[in-house]
Amino acid sequence: MTEPILEMKNVVKYYGDTAVLNGISFSVFRGETKIIIGASGSGKSTILKLIMGLDKPDAGRIFVEGEDITKFNERQLVSVRQKIGMVFQESALFDSLPVRENVAYRLYELGVDEDEIDAKVRQSLGFVGLEEAIDKMPAELSGGMKRRVALARALIGEPEIMLYDEPTAGLDPVTSKKINELIITLRDIKSVTGVFVTHRMRDAFTLATEYATNGGRQISFHTEDNFLCIANTRFLMLRDGAIIFEGPDEVLRRSKDEYIKRFLA
Numbered sequence: 001m002t003e004p005i006l007e008m009k010n011v012v013k014y015y016g017d018t019a020v021l022n023g024i025s026f027s028v029f030r031g032e033t034k035i036i037i038g039a040s041g042s043g044k045s046t047i048l049k050l051i052m053g054l055d056k057p058d059a060g061r062i063f064v065e066g067e068d069i070t071k072f073n074e075r076q077l078v079s080v081r082q083k084i085g086m087v088f089q090e091s092a093l094f095d096s097l098p099v100r101e102n103v104a105y106r107l108y109e110l111g112v113d114e115d116e117i118d119a120k121v122r123q124s125l126g127f128v129g130l131e132e133a134i135d136k137m138p139a140e141l142s143g144g145m146k147r148r149v150a151l152a153r154a155l156i157g158e159p160e161i162m163l164y165d166e167p168t169a170g171l172d173p174v175t176s177k178k179i180n181e182l183i184i185t186l187r188d189i190k191s192v193t194g195v196f197v198t199h200r201m202r203d204a205f206t207l208a209t210e211y212a213t214n215g216g217r218q219i220s221f222h223t224e225d226n227f228l229c230i231a232n233t234r235f236l237m238l239r240d241g242a243i244i245f246e247g248p249d250e251v252l253r254r255s256k257d258e259y260i261k262r263f264l265a
């Protein structure tokens with residue numbers, strides 16, 4: 001067995017007297033995407049925050065590429081964060097900086113030279129189809145463009161792990177589709193390991209059933225009795241800080257659990 005790229009073991013997180021996460025355990029392997037679904041306030045963003053080391057769990061352990069990050073100091077966490085790209089729930093661009101500097105942000109921090117920065121920024125913006133926006137300010141961009149700039153920024157360091165917090169929230173279906181396609185490409189062509197938080201089941205099922213080939217895109221084949229999930233993606237559903245479902249989309253869709261059925265409807 002290969003080692004997971006990301007792993008949570010019995011993670012507990014309190015805010016005040018409330019256990020927001022109450023014994024969460026899961027693993028994500030290389031090139032796999034875990035889709036986290038659950039009601040508002042069920043702890044989805046908290047999981048991403050803990051993986052990034054932006055907050056610490058009260059109990060349990062979190063492993064990133066085999067290293068237990070729960071005891072890491074701030075300096076060690078900086079190096080963990082360099083392996084991870086994150087698209088935040090609200091794009092979170094720096095409004096006073098042009099697109100170029102938003103996307104390059106991490107490279108400036110690392111002291112990379114200007115020529116290399118320029119090439120990497122163009123490459124990253126090219127991937128999301130926004131090279132022409134390089135000199136624009138965030139205020140001049142639409143919501144979907146901002147989200148793609150946020151994606152380009154997260155990708156600049158070529159991270160092996162990507163965390164997506166509702167990357168399509170508030171976007172129209174066409175723009176959402178474009179973002180989902182980029183995420184699928186990262187997963188299938190670049191083997192980027194991902195955690196994708198969403199409450200949009202449509203996006204979740206797209207990610208779970210479509211996969212990218214070098215030539216284009218195909219739907220995975222699965223039938224009732226012959227299950228062949230080509231999309232390397234599994235669901236994890238949270239309720240009141242606990243995992244109530246873990247598995248592939250077709251098992252989720254057939255769940256008899258009343259709460260899950262209501263959630264999917």
Ligand SMILES: Nc1ncnc2c1ncn2[C@@H]1O[C@H](COP(=O)(O)OP(=O)(O)OP(=O)(O)O)[C@@H](O)[C@H]1O
Pocket residue numbers: 015016020038039040041042043044045046047199
């Ligand atoms: N820094 C914080 N301080 C206090 N409470 C917090 C903090 N961050 C999150 N919480 C609480 O923890 C719970 C889970 O929050 P979290 O943001 O993880 O939910 P979520 O599943 O991402 O919800 P949404 O779908 O609305 O984004 C919520 O009740 C929230 O109010």
Ligand SMILES: [Mg+2]
Pocket residue numbers: 044045046089165
């Ligand atoms: Mg959230």
